[in-house]
Amino acid sequence: MKNKINIYLIEYAVNxxxxxxxxxxxxxxxxxxxxxxxxxxxxITNSIRYELDSTVEALPEIVVQKIxxxxxxxxxxxxxxxxxxxxxxxxxxxxVWGYYYFENAGVNFSVVGVDSFEEQYKGSLTxxxxxxxxxxxxxxxxxxxxxxxxxxxxxxxxxxxxxxxDGRLEKVDIAxxxxxxxxxxxxxxxxxxxKTAREIFDIPQNKATDIVVKVANQEEVQTIASKIKLLYPxxxxxxxxxxxxxxxxxxxxxxxxxxxxxxxxxxxxxxxIYDKSSGLSSEEKREIGILKAIGWKVDDxxxxxxxxxxxxxxxxxxxxxxxxxxxxxxxxxPILQNIFVGYSQLKTSFELPFVFDFQTLFLVFFLSVPIYIxxxxxxxxxVATLEADEVIR
Amino acid sequence: MxxxxxxxxxxxxxxxNKVTALxxxxxxxxxxxxxxxxxxxxxxxxxxxxxxxxxxxxxxGEVIVDDKQISKLPDNFASIYRRDNIGFxxxxxxxxxxxxxxxxxxxxxxxxxxxxxxLQEKLISVMKKFNILHKKDSLVRNLSGGExxxxxxxxxxxxxxxxxxxxxxxxxxxxxxxxxxIEILRELKxxxxxxxxxxxxxxxxxxxxxxxxxxxxxxxxVV
Amino acid sequence: xxxxxxxLAIFILNTIFGFFAVIAFVLSVKIYLNWNLDxxxxxxxxxxxxxxxxxxxxxxxxxxxxxxxxxxxxxLDKISNVLVGAMxxxxxxxxxxxxxxLFILKVINLYIFAYWIVLHNEDIKHENQPYTKLKFGVFxxxxxxxxxxxxxxxxxxxxxxxxxMVSCCGTLYSNSSTSYISDIFAIETPVLLTLFYGNxxxxxxxxxxKQKYLFAISNITFIIISIISLIVxxxxxxxxxxxxxxxxxxxxxxxxxVGYLIYTFLFVGTFYGxxxxxxxxxxxxxxxTYHMSIIFNLLYVILLTLYVIVFYIRNGVFL
Numbered sequence: 001m002k003n004k005i006n007i008y009l010i011e012y013a014v015n016x017x018x019x020x021x022x023x024x025x026x027x028x029x030x031x032x033x034x035x036x037x038x039x040x041x042x043x044i045t046n047s048i049r050y051e052l053d054s055t056v057e058a059l060p061e062i063v064v065q066k067i068x069x070x071x072x073x074x075x076x077x078x079x080x081x082x083x084x085x086x087x088x089x090x091x092x093x094x095x096v097w098g099y100y101y102f103e104n105a106g107v108n109f110s111v112v113g114v115d116s117f118e119e120q121y122k123g124s125l126t127x128x129x130x131x132x133x134x135x136x137x138x139x140x141x142x143x144x145x146x147x148x149x150x151x152x153x154x155x156x157x158x159x160x161x162x163x164x165x166d167g168r169l170e171k172v173d174i175a176x177x178x179x180x181x182x183x184x185x186x187x188x189x190x191x192x193x194x195k196t197a198r199e200i201f202d203i204p205q206n207k208a209t210d211i212v213v214k215v216a217n218q219e220e221v222q223t224i225a226s227k228i229k230l231l232y233p234x235x236x237x238x239x240x241x242x243x244x245x246x247x248x249x250x251x252x253x254x255x256x257x258x259x260x261x262x263x264x265x266x267x268x269x270x271x272x273i274y275d276k277s278s279g280l281s282s283e284e285k286r287e288i289g290i291l292k293a294i295g296w297k298v299d300d301x302x303x304x305x306x307x308x309x310x311x312x313x314x315x316x317x318x319x320x321x322x323x324x325x326x327x328x329x330x331x332x333x334p335i336l337q338n339i340f341v342g343y344s345q346l347k348t349s350f351e352l353p354f355v356f357d358f359q360t361l362f363l364v365f366f367l368s369v370p371i372y373i374x375x376x377x378x379x380x381x382x383v384a385t386l387e388a389d390e391v392i393r
Numbered sequence: 394m395x396x397x398x399x400x401x402x403x404x405x406x407x408x409x410n411k412v413t414a415l416x417x418x419x420x421x422x423x424x425x426x427x428x429x430x431x432x433x434x435x436x437x438x439x440x441x442x443x444x445x446x447x448x449x450x451x452x453x454g455e456v457i458v459d460d461k462q463i464s465k466l467p468d469n470f471a472s473i474y475r476r477d478n479i480g481f482x483x484x485x486x487x488x489x490x491x492x493x494x495x496x497x498x499x500x501x502x503x504x505x506x507x508x509x510x511x512l513q514e515k516l517i518s519v520m521k522k523f524n525i526l527h528k529k530d531s532l533v534r535n536l537s538g539g540e541x542x543x544x545x546x547x548x549x550x551x552x553x554x555x556x557x558x559x560x561x562x563x564x565x566x567x568x569x570x571x572x573x574x575i576e577i578l579r580e581l582k583x584x585x586x587x588x589x590x591x592x593x594x595x596x597x598x599x600x601x602x603x604x605x606x607x608x609x610x611x612x613x614x615v616v
Numbered sequence: 617x618x619x620x621x622x623x624l625a626i627f628i629l630n631t632i633f634g635f636f637a638v639i640a641f642v643l644s645v646k647i648y649l650n651w652n653l654d655x656x657x658x659x660x661x662x663x664x665x666x667x668x669x670x671x672x673x674x675x676x677x678x679x680x681x682x683x684x685x686x687x688x689x690x691x692l693d694k695i696s697n698v699l700v701g702a703m704x705x706x707x708x709x710x711x712x713x714x715x716x717x718l719f720i721l722k723v724i725n726l727y728i729f730a731y732w733i734v735l736h737n738e739d740i741k742h743e744n745q746p747y748t749k750l751k752f753g754v755f756x757x758x759x760x761x762x763x764x765x766x767x768x769x770x771x772x773x774x775x776x777x778x779x780x781m782v783s784c785c786g787t788l789y790s791n792s793s794t795s796y797i798s799d800i801f802a803i804e805t806p807v808l809l810t811l812f813y814g815n816x817x818x819x820x821x822x823x824x825x826k827q828k829y830l831f832a833i834s835n836i837t838f839i840i841i842s843i844i845s846l847i848v849x850x851x852x853x854x855x856x857x858x859x860x861x862x863x864x865x866x867x868x869x870x871x872x873x874v875g876y877l878i879y880t881f882l883f884v885g886t887f888y889g890x891x892x893x894x895x896x897x898x899x900x901x902x903x904x905t906y907h908m909s910i911i912f913n914l915l916y917v918i919l920l921t922l923y924v925i926v927f928y929i930r931n932g933v934f935l
Contacts, residue, residue: 006506008499019491042621245698245778259621263628290487291500293448295476295552297469298668299740300504359622359690366625366687370680374632381672385665388448405658453656465654468664470743 009300013307020284028316030269034262035320035368036327040336041258042360043328050355053244060093060212061221063238064228074207079232083213086227090216094208096197100162100190105150110189113197139199140175141192148177165202172196266371273375285386292388305380306373313372317365329354394587395422395445395556400454402440414440416612417454423604424555427578427588429597432609438591441609442558445589446479447471458556476501480549480586484561486541488548490534494525497533498548515551523547523577539570546577557581559590563597571596578602622691623773629684630766633677637766640673641759644752651748667748671736674755677762678729685722686876689867699782705864706785714772721765723883728758730887731894738897747896785862789847800844812845816917819889823910828902832893835886835909842882842916850920853927858935878919885912 017024064083066075075094083092096113141160143151151160151174162170172192198205213228215221225237288301327333397420404412414437422428430438443449444456447463448471456464463474488497499516507515520526523543533541549557559578563571571594579602582588590597591609598606608615643666652660692705702708709715732754739747815838822831847861854871855862866875889909892902928934 006504008503008506012500012503015492015496259624263624266628286487287489290483290489292472293446293475293481293483294501294548295472295479296501296504297472299469300472302668302672303504359694362683362687362690363622363625366629366684370629371632373676374636377636377672377676378669381669385668388443403658450661451656452658465656466743467653467740467745468668469740 006303009304010307010311013304013311016304017308017312024312027273027312028319030272031313031316031368031372032320032323034265034269035317035364036324038258038262038367039321039324039360039364040328040333042357042364043324043355044333044336046355046357046360047328047353050353057240059240059243061215061218061240062213062225062228064211064213064232065236065238066210066232067234067236074203075210075235077206077208080211082231083211083228086224086231088215088217088220088224089213091214093212093214095210095212096194096201096203097209098197098201100200102150102154104154107150108188109147111197111200112189112191113194114191115194139170139192139196140173141190141196142176142178143174143191144187144189145177146187147190148174162200164200170196170199172200262367266367270371270375273372274379284383288383288386289388292386298384301384302380305376305384309373309376309380310369313369317368320368321361321364394424394459395589396420396455396457397441397444398455398457400444400451400456402437402444402449403452413612415444415451418612418614420607420614422587422589424587425582425585426604427582427602428590429600429603429606430589430591430609431593431598431606432591433593436609437612438609439560442560442589442591445556446481446558447474476505476552478555480552480554480557482545482549482557482559482562484564486545488533488541488544491532493530493532494520494536494544495529497544498551500548501552519547519551523550538566539573542566542570542574546574550581555587557586557588559588559592561592561594562590563592563594575600620691620695622687622694626684626688626691626773627770629680630769633680634763634766636673636677637759637762640670640755643667643670644755644759648749648752648756651752653745653748667752670752670755674729674732674736678726678733681726681729685726688722689864692864693868695776698778699776700779701782701784703784703786703865704862704868706788706862707782708776709864710788711777711780711782712772712775714768714775718765718768718772721761721768725758725762725765726883727887727890728754728761731891732758734891734895738895738901785865786859789861789863800848803844803848805849808845808848811841813917815841816913819913820910823906826906828893830893831906831909832890835889835893835913838889838913839882839886846878846920850923852935853920853923856927856935874919878916881912881916881919885909885914885916889913 064075064079066073077094080092080094083089098111100109100111101107102109151157156174159171159173162172164170178191197203203209213224215224221239221241225239229235229237291301292298397418400415400418400420401413402415404414406412418437418441420441430441432438440449444451444464445458447456447466451464454464455462458474458478461474463471466474489500492500495516498519499512502512502515516529517526520529523546525540525543525547528536528540533544536544563574566574575596578588578590582602597603647663647667647670650659651663689705692708695708696702696704699707699711702711709719732751735747735751735754739745739751815834818834819831819838822834843863847863851861851863851866852858854866854874864875865871866878867873868875886909888905892905892909895902895905924934
């Protein structure tokens with residue numbers, strides 16, 4: 001524990017690595033690739049999760065949905081009054097929204113209805129309501145960037161024709177384009193007046209898609225949720241806390257799959273390394289024999305071999321995470337990003353926020369360096385304990 | 394100063410295949426002597442060298458150097474003994490071709506983590522002595538045969554050993570270099586080193602400064 | 617079942633550890649039974665080679681174990697975010713019946729592995745390697761504890777249920793808790809502090825008297841009394857809250873990660889204290905272990921006492 005670092009030994013180890021050019025390069029490439037992939041996956045999921053968490057922050061604490069026969073149903077707007085009466089509830093707003101499937105482009109738009117005189121449940125919606133007047137004579141809407149592009153591509157430049165449930169067309173003018181707080185969400189979003197939204201989805205005046213409830217005190221969310229459930233047993237109550245947990249679980253699940261794949265490749269790598277290290281060239285054996293003959297102890301040889309393993313693996317690890325940083329945050333992770341963000345048909349062109357997490361770096365470290373070193377324990381030992389006199393004849 | 398007492402060495406190639414390299418031999422070498430071990434390959438002379446260098450352990454018997462039993466030292470002590478007392482000159486030099494002259498020579502000292510200044514002094518004096526100081530940074534593979542030979546000897550000398558062991562040192566050398574080597578041996582002997590050479594090169598026989606020639610045949614000694 | 621990437625990483629490394637530990641175990645048994653340094657047989661020479669492998673494996677496990685332990689704590693903290701009710705690692709440890717035992721076992725194993733390495737280093741300093749049988753015997757025992765730890769860790773993580781409510785450290789470490797922890801709160805503060813500082817003074821006394829065994833034993837008792845007094849008394853001054861007794865929250869960024877410093881001091885100090893009593897070595901070496909122990913224990917005591925004093929200076933009262 002108290003030995004000074006032996007520079008000469010390190011130099012020798014580095015030299016030994018350079019001497020076995022091909023083997024070393026092979027190991028470095030594979031190792032770097034593995035750490036690169038792994039780190040990138042973690043970085044991407046961390047960033048997306050951060051985005052999503054920010055989204056969830058912006059959401060109301062409680063969402064009340066009516067459930068009938070296990071399926072989501074329109075809820076009565078009048079239920080709001082009873083909910084508002086519960087202590088601790090600061091506001092309850094009826095939401096009208098849904099998904100509109102645009103057949104020509106094969107994509108879904110999220111359609112959100114707002115009423116300008118109501119308090120919006122999201123800051124970004126307030127901005128839109130202030131900016132655009134959606135109560136004009138003709139129905140109008142504000143769309144997200146991705147929506148605008150899709151519509152333009154399908155020759156809808158200043159308005160769009162929605163096809164209503166009864167087959168008739170509803171023409172809605174495009175009043176403007178917006179950026180939401182978080183790009184992930186707003187890219188495929190359309191904001192219009194509640195009246196227009198009701199028209200498109202054929203939801204009557206006294207009904208709504210769901211009710212969002214604002215709670216003054218975070219600690220009381222669970223209690224209020226249970227009270228609402230008591231009032232309306234045929235509803236499902238989703239709290240923002242539930243959302244957060246389920247997001248984290250989904251991401252753990254997804255990254256878990258990749259981790260499983262990674263383990264398999266790591267295992268394969270382990271075996272390759274073991275194989276390559278065990279199959280000692282007579283060159284290497286002879287070199288160790290010489291070292292022992294001129295006075296190196298077994299422990300010295302072991303230490304040198306350990307330095308070799310550590311230098312190679314740590315170097316590759318560092319290289320891997322550096323490349324990953326560049327790939328994910330500078331290049332925005334082409335290809336890999338799509339695997340994780342693919343829950344909307346519209347390709348989100350959003351920027352992965354830079355989320356720096358020490359724990360991820362440690363995690364990747366533990367999944368790579370010690371495993372590599374473990375693979376070299378037995379081969380190094382075999383080499384170090386060779387009978388010197390037998391190899392130098 | 395070197396004593397082999399009732400030494401038997403049996404190599405186990407595998408469970409069923411055993412090779413007896415040395416059979417109950419006894420050998421005494423006095424300090425400052427130069428001994429030549431003659432014999433064909435496989436006769437066991439290299440094994441004697443390994444035993445003296447504590448590179449291998451006998452199957453039975455004892456090796457005593459300077460009144461200290463070295464044959465059953467645990468590895469780290471054996472290595473320390475070797476490092477402090479033995480200079481090894483191999484048949485094919487066994488230098489590391491991709492390292493420089495200086496790096497090759499300091500190799501025995503690497504695990505000691507020596508102090509930089511002291512190390513430099515030691516290296517320079519040794520390189521001067523064997524006349525390769527001018528090539529200290531050249532890679533060994535770029536050196537001539539004679540120069541490599543001098544590096545090999547310098548390496549065996551850098552830790553200032555009492556005993557020099559040479560295993561077929563002239564097997565790959567031409568006449569000139571062989572003669573050269575013998576002259577270096579003469580000088581080493583004059584410095585008081587105890588030298589044991591295993592060889593079947595007739596150049597070594599009947600040399601004036603050789604104290605004893607011992608023939609090794611099938612694991613036994615023929616004086 | 618909680619299967620985050622972190623937990624998976626721990627499982628992988630545990631599997632590797634387990635695999636190598638078994639190898640080391642088998643070799644240790646062989647060596648323990650057959651070791652004879654005077655023998656010149658080939659089987660003895662083989663054993664000597666194998667003892668290197670065993671030593672390397674044990675060193676490897678220890679070197680990785682230490683940062684892995686820190687990583688384990690990070691993981692507990694991270695999991696606490698998904699467990700309802702847990703606000704720090706304490707909640708996660710309490711989520712299963714295995715958590716506390718696992719934690720204690722991990723710490724004990726750290727001590728044991730570190731001790732083995734010290735014993736090994738001492739052993740190879742001597743030509744006749746006097747402690748070889750002893751050290752491999754120690755490892756044979758340590759092996760069982762180690763395997764228990766690995767299994768326990770697997771079981772614990774597998775049995776954590778995310779939807780089951782757990783107690784926060786606030787309820788766990790309080791007088792009202794129903795576990796045995798509440799018993800330690802029954803000790804009155806003056807008594808506790810007397811025991812704590814008294815124990816430390818004993819350590820100092822035995823240091824000056826150079827009584828190895830008493831020194832070591834007082835270090836062992838110091839571990840226990842330190843943890844207890846940290847939970848009951850000193851922790852509250854670090855948190856500046858009379859009801860906050862959790863030993864885990866110290867490790868969080870809110871308190872500048874001071875927990876890591878505290879526990880490191882305690883571990884190093886008491887470890888060297890134990891080594892002083894249970895290792896035969898040169899005078900110089902024993903002196904060194906005495907010094908290391910007294911210094912780190914002193915640092916530990918000073919650090920904790922400072923928190924109390926600074927609090928008093930700032931606020932004029934004790935909690």
